[in-house]
Amino acid sequence: MVILLNKREWGSTFEDIASSYLEKIGCVILNRNWTCRWCEIDIIAKINRSTICTQNSKTDKNPLNRSPCLVFVEVKFLSNRFYDISHVVSRKKLNSQKRAINCYLNAQPEHFRSKDLSFRFDLIVITKLQGKFLLQHFIGINF
Secondary structure: OOOOOOHHHHHHHHHHHHHHHHHHOOOEEEEEEEEOOOOEEEEEEEEEHHHHOOOOOOOOOOHHHHOEEEEEEEEEEOOOOOOOHHHHOOHHHHHHHHHHHHHHHHHOOHHHOOOOOEEEEEEEEEEEEOOEEEEEEEOOOOO
8 A cells, every 4th residue: 555645744754754863962852843923943853952963062061052042944755866055045045044043033932032042953864875874964054
């Protein structure tokens, strides 16, 4: 029996894979498919910055770099595993994500918007090779 999934069901499947990965590296998933007027944010997670947020987390003694970090994640499935990262997320998509992130942050209670709380935008690309899903995590995509 063959089960055909529609685009939304496939998207949910890839977001499940990405969420599981993020939880394995220490993230707590706060929201999935959070929407506002401009855009949908696939995954919103919170992570202790010393886990993965800074490149020099093992040697960095600055306590601000160990504060919590919100991670806004875009999940993409690509049928071709050879791709140019600059073509995966367009400038228009980045701008709408930036506006959505600001909308999300402004909708949170005041205590949630701590000065110590930083945030970043990540991209998770999932491809398929020989029946297995491959995941690549691009950390801190610049707007």
